[in-house]
Amino acid sequence: MYLRGVFRASGRTETRIKKLAVICYSIIQIGNLLHTLRYHFFCSTMAMNPPTHTHRAATLTYLQNLSKIPLNPNLTLTKERSNLSFDPLLITHLLDGGPAQTHRRRQIEHLVQGDPVIFSNQTNNHLSRLSRHKRALAKHARMISLMTSLNIKITDPDETNKHLEEFSMLLNGIADDLPTSLHWVMFIPNIHSLFSDSQKAWILPMCERFEMIGCYAQTELGHGSNVRGLETTATYNNFSDTFTLHSPTLTSLKFWPGSLGLTSNHAVVIAQLIIDGKSYGNHNFLVQLREVSERSEL
Numbered sequence: 001m002y003l004r005g006v007f008r009a010s011g012r013t014e015t016r017i018k019k020l021a022v023i024c025y026s027i028i029q030i031g032n033l034l035h036t037l038r039y040h041f042f043c044s045t046m047a048m049n050p051p052t053h054t055h056r057a058a059t060l061t062y063l064q065n066l067s068k069i070p071l072n073p074n075l076t077l078t079k080e081r082s083n084l085s086f087d088p089l090l091i092t093h094l095l096d097g098g099p100a101q102t103h104r105r106r107q108i109e110h111l112v113q114g115d116p117v118i119f120s121n122q123t124n125n126h127l128s129r130l131s132r133h134k135r136a137l138a139k140h141a142r143m144i145s146l147m148t149s150l151n152i153k154i155t156d157p158d159e160t161n162k163h164l165e166e167f168s169m170l171l172n173g174i175a176d177d178l179p180t181s182l183h184w185v186m187f188i189p190n191i192h193s194l195f196s197d198s199q200k201a202w203i204l205p206m207c208e209r210f211e212m213i214g215c216y217a218q219t220e221l222g223h224g225s226n227v228r229g230l231e232t233t234a235t236y237n238n239f240s241d242t243f244t245l246h247s248p249t250l251t252s253l254k255f256w257p258g259s260l261g262l263t264s265n266h267a268v269v270i271a272q273l274i275i276d277g278k279s280y281g282n283h284n285f286l287v288q289l290r291e292v293s294e295r296s297e298l
């Protein structure tokens, strides 16, 4: 139809053109076939023999050099380490703060490594949130017993203190996120810096024994960096000598307080102090969330 349409030729000419088209098509098909065969032949030849002597020699040298590289990376490391121009132990002591600290760190890490069932981190990425929380609490409980045996205390205000140094050695050895971490990262430092001596006297021993486990509730849904804008109020009740804490709006909802959901039984809540209808700005309030012994919500 196409040919007839294009050439409008006579019947005989049309037959000749058709024959010519069939011949051209066959030539193209044979060309394709030869090309494919040539390609397969080329590939198999390449696989068996590199094309020239130069290429072959280069390939052999490459393979020989490759076989010289040790498969065990530790061998490579060992070789590099044997070439050191300094004593690595001196650097270790420098980083730890001295030979005594290196010794203590290794002692503490050894204790953690000696407890691979509790302190294992191997399945961390495969546990559900609840299983991970449960296991992290088991780690926390074991950590406390190690702290008792090593006489590590965490409520000392002096940050250069030996106890805190050893506590951080212990945490580095455990190398996992514990649901209680806000307790020593935010809660205890807050009690230290903003609470009165008489308040500290009864709060800190409870923190030390982990009877009181705290979190820090400052950020609100609508207020992060803008701490002055916090909307949660703590209104003083003259008659009962108490405070009523209240987040009256959606934007004043406390947001991000790690540990609050499942673990902590107390919170330091940052709220605007209101006395007789007047705001005195943000202050810290200790709020009990759960029963200390039973851990049930209040």
Ligand SMILES: Cc1cc2nc3c(=O)[nH]c(=O)nc-3n(C[C@H](O)[C@H](O)[C@H](O)COP(=O)(O)OP(=O)(O)OC[C@H]3O[C@@H](n4cnc5c(N)ncnc54)[C@H](O)[C@@H]3O)c2cc1C
Residues within 6 Å of the ligand: 182, 216, 217, 218, 219, 223, 224, 225, 226, 255, 256, 257, 258
């Ligand atoms: C992992 C994690 C854990 C947290 N745990 C706690 C917790 O336990 N308790 C708690 O109370 N909060 C917690 N927070 C909240 C945290 O303190 C807030 O995220 C932080 O205060 C910043 O607030 P935002 O996220 O609302 O950011 P925004 O304040 O909205 O800031 C957003 C961006 O704007 C910039 N910005 C803000 N203000 C200004 C300005 N005036 N000028 C120029 N740039 C500005 C900021 O630098 C930032 O880049 C946690 C947050 C994270 C990520």
